[in-house]
Amino acid sequence: MLFKQLSFIGLLLCSLTFYAQDYFPKNDGVQSKNNNYTVFKNATIHTSPTETIKKGTLVVRDGKVVSVGKNVNAPANAIVIDLDGKSIYPSFIDIYSDFGIEKPKRPSGGGRTAQYEGSREGYYWNDHIRAEQEALGSFKYDSKKAKEYVAAGFAVVNTHLHDGIARGTGMLVALNTEGDDASRILDASSGNHFSFDKSVTSRQSYPGSIMGKTALLRQVYHDADWYGKGNVPTKDLTLEAVNKNKDMVQIFEGSGLYDALRIDKIGDEFGVNYLIVGGGDEYKRIDEVKALNRTFILPLKFPDAYDMENPYNASYVSLEDMRGWNQAPTNPKVLTDNNVNFALTTFSHKSPKDFKDHLMKAIKYGLSKEKALSALTTIPAQLIGQSDKVGSLKDGAWANFMITSGDIFDKDTDVYEHWVQGNKTVLKDMSIKNIDGKYNVTVAGKTYELTVENSMEKKPKATLKKGEDKVPSEFSYSDGWMNLTFADGDKQFTRLVSNVSDGLSGKAILPSGAEQSFAASRTGDAKEDKEDDDKDKEEKEITVMPMTYPNIAFGFKEKPKQEDMLFKNVTLWTNEAEGIIENTDVLVKDGKISAIGSNLKAGRATVIDGTGKHLTAGIIDEHSHIAAFSINEGGQNSSAEVRMADAVDPDDIDIYRNLAGGVTAIQLLHGSANPIGGQSAVMKLKWGSSIDDMVLEDKKFIKFALGENVKQSNWESYSRFPQTRMGVQQLFVDYFQRAKEYEDKKKSGQPYRVDEELETIVDILNQERAISCHSYVQSEINMLMKVAESFNFRVNTFTHILEGYKVADKMKEHGVGASTFSDWWAYKYEVNDAIPYNAAIMHKEGVTVAINSDDGEMSRRLNQEAAKSVKYGDVSEEDAWKFVTLNPAKLLHMDDKVGSVKVGKDADLVLWTDNPLSIKARAEKTIIEGTVYFDMERDAQMREEIEQEKNKLTTMMLAEKNKGLKVTEPKKKDKQHLHCDTLETIH
Incomplete structure (x- = not known):
């Protein structure tokens, strides 16, 4: 720490020395300073993206613009340069880079167990929060890289240390190849930086998922507020920096569209106006991006075409990836058309020299030249608070400009010279003529x-x-x-x-x-x-494939709309006292079930003939892991603060596949890596809709877990508590007691530190958030019920619960439901006593029983899983059907709206071709709130359209290769199905 402070002081003194040399020169001989004026006349001067002066004059002195205009007189003794026929443009600015910052190195060594505690004293408890970092402290001017930037048109970059979730402050640097750091550093603290990437310098395991990283940032803001009010007796340099830097420009790096949505939510919650570094895929959900009302820093790294010559390799390429190649270059235009403000950056390019080709491609795909210039000059200058100094050519601004042969965005235009802070870099001799x-x-x-x-x-x-x-x-x-x-x-x-x-x-x-x-x-x-x-014609004939919702295979050309419909002559499975009714009608109006009976009048409703078909409530999967970027946050023994809603992937094809299996709603559960997991996301599978439209915010659940996974039996981890089943019990008791004490302090009126984790557990104690607990053996099932009863609440659901049949009477007495597998067993030691009669035995004891999937493949065949209880346990067909409809609705506290077909309930319905418990049955239509999200006929049509579109895109990619353009070798990518014990993240 002392060494770091001394190093920083040394750098600061060096900087002061530079300044001192300017104003207090040593008397070491004859010195002279060039104070001459340089005058550039007869040029077409683009002073800004919207202002151009024909035959204009630019006067420069001491690295600054003295004057610019149409009728400017050259001062006496000025150096006059005639630029007749040439143009002057303001230099570009890149406000997102790591220029001059040494890349951090991962520490060597490390044991076989994870690091759970932080490693620094005097700083925040989590190593990945490094708000105290300052770019100035690790900056070293890189002359080679500077020349690459200058050659690409950039005179100023904003740079910072790309390491950690909270990364600290950046600095604004002029790329003056002839200057020194004193003159180059335009702002030593130019912005405060964040990302969703952990620090490479620490092995601390938490957070290990996108929902953990999001939760950690929320807690940082709470803690900084608590610290800033003087409530912490010890010094925390990290939290001091968070508070000190909060009035700076806040820049948050995301890796794509869904990161941007997460960043926006954090910003809204804590009143932070982040500039979002985008991922280039914002066009996919432009309405949602527009609604954020945020400014973006936009990379232009467009994907290359795939090499489609080998048909076997070509089959690896998904329609989503093919569209990405085709549509991504439209992203800047789409954002412009939707009034989303953005600056452009070279970030994601290996070298600045690659940037221009991608910029030209964006212009080719519709980005206006005026917008391109503003996104590289005036907008970044304004965002970083330096409009008076950089980004345009006006009196008093730095003399940062390029001299060109013409329009800077024409591919044949030559850039002759680039002046940075009044110092010239010659890129091409402008006295030499083009003799093509x-x-x-x-x-x-x-x-x-x-x-x-x-x-x-x-x-x-x-x-x-x-x-x-x-x-x-x-x-x-x-x-x-x-x-x-x-x-x-x-x-x-x-x-x-x-x-x-x-x-x-x-x-x-x-x-x-x-x-x-x-x-x-x-x-x-x-x-x-x-x-x-021919080339001009080819460039004009750009074919961009239309967007779908979501923008992958089986997405809708237009978002499906709610419609009134009348089902005629169906066999209706009501799940109510009426049971199964044959040859009846069901009327759906305004997304609700409006009427049930014979000979109903359609009015303006679409009539659907249900003769020989079965109509049921939609299937509900109480335990699902589809539609998620990650499942487990296992870096701590409790992750009650994390939210699965922060990890929802609305483009997961498993949503569509579940709809094809009649599933209309799921509980997206955290995994079982720790005893207290994360908060659930109860969702309706509205394919093509936004995350907010899918997630039911009023349904509050949380995942708990028992057994082998949480005590890390198979992880070879020996450092995280608990290591035994006894320890699991003690952990629950400790957390519930801490939560009681936390709530008591809140109620007392005393100041208290907001703790997102304990806030969640308080909700459990108050029965405002329900537990769905991963469980297997009877001893632990009994244990958690007793712990809950000792704190005066009840467990809502035991999931898996393959020994539930042994304690069904106690479960009934406690009031807990069961969500189980139909016939999974013997896949690990604690499942050895599982039997296929489990669901039937618990059901006959009076326990509310559901059959769940915990698997992306099984989830689309839950109708058949329910049918197994008819064979194993002689459960009636109606009750077996309730195992996947009404009963999970009860367990998820949503049976007032879904789970049965009853007038007034949501029209979440499935029309089956046969008895839904039959292996012959197929979901013909799957409907959520009166909107058809799956239709067999439409599905068949989409399959044909997908093949046609892939053929068109394949032809276009083959043409790319024939032109000699760069192509990428296709690689097989198997879809990852997430489960309770999945520790990897796909974010």
Whole structure:
């Protein structure tokens, strides 16, 4: 710590020394400082993206703009540069980089067990919160990288240390290759940075998931507020930095669309106006992005086409990935069209020089040049609070500008010079002319056709013909001089040399050694007009595939709408006292079940013939892990503070597959990595809708777990408590007691530190949040019921509970429900006593029983899983059907709205082709609140359309390869199905 402080002080003193040298120079000999004016006249000056001066004048002195305008007089003794026919543009700004910052290194070594505690004293308890970091303390000017930025048009970058979730402050640096750090550093604390990436310098295990990282940030803000009020007796340098930096620009790096939505929620909760570093896929849900009302920092790293030549490899490429290649370049235009403000960044590119090609592609796909320029100049300057100094050419601003041959966004435009803080970097000699074209060259009475291409590049290309015959030749062009040597048939060489300032004519040295003049006249462009026309036509004929909701295979062309419908002559499984009613009608209006009976009138409702078909309530999966980016936050023995709603993946194809199996709602549960898991997300599977439209916010549940997983029997972990089943019990008691004491303090009126974890457990004690507990053996089932009773609440549901049949009477007495497997057993030691009669025995004892999946494949066949209880236990068909409809609805406290077909309830319905318990039954239509989200006929049509679209995109990708453009080798990607014990994250 002391070493770090001394290092920082040393850097600061060095910076002060630099400044001191400017104003208090040493008397060490004759010194002179260039105070001359430099005047650039007759240029087309783009002072800003919206203001252009024709034949304008720019005056620069001491690295700053003195004046700019149409009628500006050159000061006496000024250096005057005539830029007639040339343009001046303000330099670009990149406000998201790690320029000059050494990349942090992962520590070596480490044991076989995880690190659960923080490793730093005097800082926040979690190593991944590093708000005290300052870019200035680890900055070293990188001249090589600076030249790459300058060549790409950038004069200023905002840089910071890319390490940790809270990353500390950045700094704004001018890329003045001739200056020093004192003049280059425009702002030593230019913004406060965040990300969802852990620090590579720490092995601390928490947080290990996206919901854990989100929860940790929420707690940081609570803790900073508590600390700022003087309630912590010890010093915490991290929380001090959080509070000190809160009024700065706040920049949060995301990795894609759904990170942006999470960032927005954190910002809304704590009143933070984040600038969001996007992922380039915002176009996929532009309505939701627009509604955020946030500003983005936008990368332009577009995906390459896939190599589709090998049909076997091509089959690995999903329609989602193919569309990503096709649609991603439209992202900047889509954001512009929807008035979403953004700056552009080179972030995600290996080198700044790659940036221009992607920028040109974005322009080709519809991004306006004016918007491109503003996103690289005035917008980033405004976002970083430096509009008066950078981003435009106005009096008093830094002299950061480029001199070009024309429109800076035309592919053939040359950038001659780039001036940063008044210091010139020559990129191309602007005195040298572009001589691309076709010429008739006459020498010694003979006429030849000379074609010159790429004359402004390092390796220009030229061909010489006499008539139709190609003449062997050597060509060079540099420093304004052209040299051409050729042999016309007899290996006798003729040499031509020309200074091209006044045209392509000069001296010819003949094979005899005699000298004479030669003349050349330009006859046309180097490439045929037809080729240019074909290229222009090709560029105009860009085909962008239409979006769907969600934007993957089986997404809807238009979001499905609620409709009134009348089912005629169905066999209705009511799950109510009426039981199963044959040949009846069901009317759906405004998303609700409006009427049940015979000969109902349709009115304006769509009539659906249900003859020979069965209509039921939608299946509800009480224990699901589909539609999630991650399942477990196992970095601590309790993760009550994390929310599965922060990890929802609304584009998971398993949602559609579940709809095809008649599933309309799920409880997305945390995994079983720890005794106290995370908060559930109860969801309706509204395919193509937003996360907010899917998640039912009023349903409050949490995952608890018992047994092998939580005591880490198979993890080889020996450092995290608990390690035994006895320890699990003690952990519950400890947390419930802490929560009681926490609530007592809240009620007392005393100041208290908001603890997201204990707030959740208080909700459990008050029976405002219900427990769904992963369980197997009877001893632990009894244990948790006794612990709950000792704290005056009850457990809501035991899930898995494969020894439930042993304690069904006690479960009935406690009032707990059961959500179990139909016939899974013997997959680990504590499942050895599982039997297929479990559900039936608990049901007959009076326990509310549900059959769940815990598996993305089984979840779409829950109708068949329910049917097994008819065979194993002689449960009636109606009661077995309730195991996957009404009973899980009761366990999830939503049976007032779903789970049965009753007038007034939500129209969450499934029309089956056969008895729903039959292996022959298929879901013909799956409906949620009167909206059809799955339809067999539409599904068949979409399958054909998907193949047609893939064929079109394949053809387009093959064409990319034929043009010689970069392509990516396809790789097989198997879909990961998440389960209770899945520790990996797919975020």
